Each structure stands twice: as C-alpha cells, then as structure tokens.
Amino acid sequence: xxxxxxxxxxxxxxxxxxxxxxxxxxxxxxxxxxxxxxxxxxxxxxxxxxxxxxxxxxxxxxxxxxxxxxxxxxxxxxxxxxxxxxxxxxxxxxxxxxxxxxxxxxxxxxxxxxxxxxxxxxxxxxxxxxxxxxxxxxxxxxxxxxxxxxxxxxxxxxxxxxxxxxxxxxxxxxxxxxxxxxxxxxxxxxxxxxxxxxxxxxxxxxxxxxxxxxxxxxxxxxxxxxxxxxxxxxxxxxxxxxxxxxxxxxxxxxxxxxxxxxxxxxxxxxxxxxxxxxxxxxxxxxxxxxxxxxxxxxxxxxxxxxxxxxxxxxxxxx
Numbered sequence: 001x002x003x004x005x006x007x008x009x010x011x012x013x014x015x016x017x018x019x020x021x022x023x024x025x026x027x028x029x030x031x032x033x034x035x036x037x038x039x040x041x042x043x044x045x046x047x048x049x050x051x052x053x054x055x056x057x058x059x060x061x062x063x064x065x066x067x068x069x070x071x072x073x074x075x076x077x078x079x080x081x082x083x084x085x086x087x088x089x090x091x092x093x094x095x096x097x098x099x100x101x102x103x104x105x106x107x108x109x110x111x112x113x114x115x116x117x118x119x120x121x122x123x124x125x126x127x128x129x130x131x132x133x134x135x136x137x138x139x140x141x142x143x144x145x146x147x148x149x150x151x152x153x154x155x156x157x158x159x160x161x162x163x164x165x166x167x168x169x170x171x172x173x174x175x176x177x178x179x180x181x182x183x184x185x186x187x188x189x190x191x192x193x194x195x196x197x198x199x200x201x202x203x204x205x206x207x208x209x210x211x212x213x214x215x216x217x218x219x220x221x222x223x224x225x226x227x228x229x230x231x232x233x234x235x236x237x238x239x240x241x242x243x244x245x246x247x248x249x250x251x252x253x254x255x256x257x258x259x260x261x262x263x264x265x266x267x268x269x270x271x272x273x274x275x276x277x278x279x280x281x282x283x284x285x286x287x288x289x290x291x292x293x294x295x296x297x298x299x300x301x302x303x304x305x306x307x308x309x310x311x312x313x314x315x316x317x318x
Contacts, residue, residue, distance in 0.1 A: 011182075011198045016041050021052045021164055023188035029175060030182035030198055040178045044171040044185065051167045054082055055159045057105065064157060068105065072153030075142060083146050086139065089162055092274045093136035096290065099278030101250045105156030106133035118237035121244070127253030134250045165228060165273025168192040172269070185269070190228040192269040210260035210302050217308065218300070220265065228272035230280050231261035243304060249281050256281050259303055265314070266297040275299075284309055 014037035017026040031037035089102045138151040164187040171185045172192040182195025202223035206216035232245030244255035262279045264272040279287035291299045291311045298314040
C-alpha cells in the first residue's frame with residue numbers, strides 16, 4: 001500500500017497519442033494522480049470527437065456536408081459554434097486577402113499528385129478553372145437565423161486549415177476547467193500549451209529543419225501560448241529544379257513556391273493554424289508585413305534558400 005501512495009505525491013506528465021480528425025493527436029497533462037489524469041484526457045478526447053463529428057466532410061451527417069449539399073439551393077441552419085467558426089474563418093480570409101479560404105473544398109483534387117512522379121505544372125487555364133468556385137465572398141451568413149448559404153452550386157467548405165487548431169483550443173479549455181494546470185494538446189503539429197513542466201521550466205518546442213540535416217534550427221519557449229507550422233518539406237514536387245509545395249494558391253490554382261516552412265506563434269491554436277498556410281501563399285515579404293501588424297502574433301519563416309526570417313516580436317534560442 002505504501003508504494004501506491006508514493007506514486008500520487010509528485011506531479012508527472014501523462015501522455016496519450018491517438019488518431020483524431022484524420023490526424024495524430026497527443027494529449028499531455030501534468031498531474032499527481034494518474035487516474036485523474038487519464039479521466040481528464042478521456043474528456044478531452046470526447047470533446048475533440050464531438051468537434052470532428054460537426055466539421056468532418058467524411059460523414060454525410062455532419063453540418064459541413066449539409067451546408068455543401070445545399071450549395072446554390074438553400075441556406076442551412078447550423079449550431080452556434082459552427083456559425084461562429086465560419087464567421088471567424090471569413091474574417092481571416094478578409095485579413096489575408098483570400099490566401100486563407102474555407103471554400104477551398106471546391107478545388108478539383110484530380111489535378112494534383114504531389115509526389116516524385118509529378119514532373120510538370122498543370123496548364124494555367126485548367127488550374128484557374130479548378131479554383132473557379134473558391135470564393136469566400138460567396139458564403140452568406142445570417143446571424144439572426146444561424147444559417148449558412150453557399151451561393152454557387154458545387155461550392156464546398158472544409159475546415160482543414162483551422163479545425164485542428166480549434167479542437168486543440170477547446171480541449172485545452174476543457175482540461176483547464178477540469179483542474180489540469182499544465183499541459184499540451186498537440187493536434188498534428190498544432191500545439192496549445194499552458195502552465196509549465198513538472199520541474200517548473202517552460203514548455204519548449206523545436207523548429208524543425210526543413211532539410212532534415214540537423215534535428216532543429218531553433219528552440220522557443222511556448223508556455224501559455226500556441227504554435228502551428230506549415231511546410232513543404234514532407235509533401236512537395238520538384239519541377240525544373242524548383243520545389244513546389246502541396247499548398248495551392250486559391251487565386252491561381254497553382255502550387256506555391258519560395259517558402260519551405262512557416263511557424264506561427266500566438267495565444268490561440270486556431271489562429272496559428274489558420275495563419276500558417278496563407279503566409280506560405282503570400283510569400284516572405286507580404287507574409288511578414290501581415291504578421292508584424294497583428295498584436296500578439298509572431299512567426300518564423302524558412303525560405304527555399306534556407307534563409308531564416310522572423311517577425312519583429314520574437315526571441316529565438318539556438
């Protein structure tokens with residue numbers, strides 16, 4: 001009996017990894033009681049699964065698919081949180097001048113095959129045709145009735161660029177409400193953190209080397225904040241010696257080039273998730289200019305020439 005009592009006195013990190021929202025999630029909590037920790041993680045997992053059921057495009061019953069199936073036909077009534085998430089998504093679209101756009105689900109996936117076998121870019125006119133229906137201006141919101149309407153038949157929304165971050169924030173909030181004072185929700189690389197490690201030191205994150213030559217290029221203290229990274233180092237095509245990301249510019253239908261990775265650091269995982277990809281689309285200069293105008297938001301960019309750029313309000317550790 002004595003040994004079991006000793007195990008509950010010192011805080012430790014309890015982790016669980018599992019597949020959620022089509023991605024690998026890892027939830028870590030600092031607690032002095034493993035049973036309490038596991039129960040709290042169970043609650044966080046249930047919350048993420050609830051969000052997945054609302055937002056997924058892989059189940060006919062999701063609110064996302066109800067909206068998509070009624071594109072060009074009729075407005076669809078949705079839950080308050082889905083309405084609010086779409087409204088925030090449209091604000092980010094406006095902020096990034098369309099570089100972020102939840103109507104990206106309209107793109108013709110048959111054009112793209114990002115692997116070593118892709119040897120040329122698609123025809124410009126065909127690419128433009130594939131993104132014809134991507135236009136966040138054609139999402140009509142009615143706050144009074146909580147309805148969402150896509151103006152054009154065939155339009156589709158998707159939350160791939162913001163949903164994981166939203167889920168991480170919700171799980172973090174729930175865990176804090178349950179009394180967990182420190183932890184990390186890692187949603188496939190979108191991290192929401194709070195508190196400190198058991199030894200009192202801040203949580204830190206390593207910024208991956210896009211070339212894989214060294215374990216990392218820098219480290220950051222990220223306690224009580226969030227970080228999301230978008231990169232072309234895992235999925236890309238090299239055409240005529242130039243590396244193209246699997247990220248598509250919603251305005252042209254063509255893959256973006258020029259940046260290997262973007263890491264966004266800010267208080268919200270949802271916002272970090274939503275800003276990482278558009279900065280890749282916008283490019284170094286325009287992307288940095290945007291981030292430098294946003295209070296409480298910072299970024300790290302590695303370009304195709306391995307040049308490191310940071311926003312004005314950041315402190316890297318090498």
